[in-house]
Amino acid sequence: MSSAFDLSALEARAAAAIEIARHVGREAARFRAEKGSGLKVENKGLQDFVTVADRNAERAICDGLLGLFPQDTFVGEETGGGAGSTGTWVVDPIDGTTNYIRGLPHWGVSIAFCAEGRLEIGVVYDAAKDSVVSAIRGRGAFREGTPIRAAATSDPANAICILGHSRKTSFDEHLSVSRRLHERGMDYRRMGAAAIDLLRVAEGAADLYYERHLNAWDMLAGALIAFEAGAKVAMPALSALLFEGGPVVAYSPGLAREFEFIMEIEDLAPVTD
Structure with missing residues (x-):
């Protein structure tokens, strides 16, 4: 199935998402280091938490992406939203919030882009490695420009x-x-x-x-x-x-x-x- 977005349009979106994810992820890490155990936490449900860092991160991602691509729509964990007839960004500003709160490094910033019923771009800031992993459909997966591959395990x-x-x-x-x-x-x-x-x-x-x-x-x-x-x-x-x-x-x-x-x-x- 072909997409209304040509490769150059997808590459522009991926490049923007990579830089935004890196910036937001590092800012969230810095904020956590400064606040330590004083991080303000709200409980959305049993073992389901949100912090001001989540909300600030989502706002920064939304503003950054829609500022560059105003025709796109946005769906975020904290602010909601809906998919539109044009491309849609689907974002978790801090995936692994509980780990983030407790100081475990296994968390990240997740940004996906979908268009016409297809998943076209995936970008994740990996806090444990302070680096970004990304993929455009059909173009392979990369950590900071270096290709990554699934394991060859058979046993x-x-x-x-x-x-x-x-x-x-x-x-x-x-x-x-x-x-x-x-x-x-x-x-x-x-x-x-x-x-x-x-x-x-x-x-x-x-x-x-x-x-x-x-x-x-x-x-x-x-x-x-x-x-x-x-x-x-x-x-x-x-x-x-x-x-x-x-x-x-x-x-x-x-x-x-x-x-x-x-x-x-x-x-x-x-x-x-």
Whole structure:
């Protein structure tokens, strides 16, 4: 399917998103270092937090992107918004807010761009490495200009998996998946920031990321990056994700048979385009 956005238009948007993500991410890190344990936190729900840093970051991202591309629309975790007939930015200003609050470096800034029902750009600032990872559909995935690739792991006994869990889904099912991985000899983690977890699959540090329910802003940028890095990725159609959220799975291609059971649980088809 062709897009109304030619490559030059996408490259301009990706370049802008990369610089904005880097600036906003570093400002958020600086703010956290200055505030320390005095960071003001609001509770949106059970283990669901927001800080002034989240809101400031989202405002800066929105102002920066729409200032450059005023015809685009914007969907953010904190301020909402809706997809329009032109291109739409989908943003999580600080993915992994709980980690950010507690001083764990596993958090990031996630910026995705969608147009005509396709995910076209993914950009994530990785706080732990103070660097930006990005992808344009069909052009590969890069960390600061250097290509990244999913792992070539084929033996499950050598695999490392990352599992997420939402309180909107069954914890017993989460435990069942963990047990299945354990029985196949795989090791697993729960890290708490979907965008960064997907980067770890994209760069070959992990062989699986799976979570049963995420919002679109949590997963879209990282999912495209993982796909462009050669990982197998599956998620619902973009139109459904934007309104309802849903599951995502990304994994090293050499372990595809090991993760067929997840595809069956979710009744998902791999992303191929």
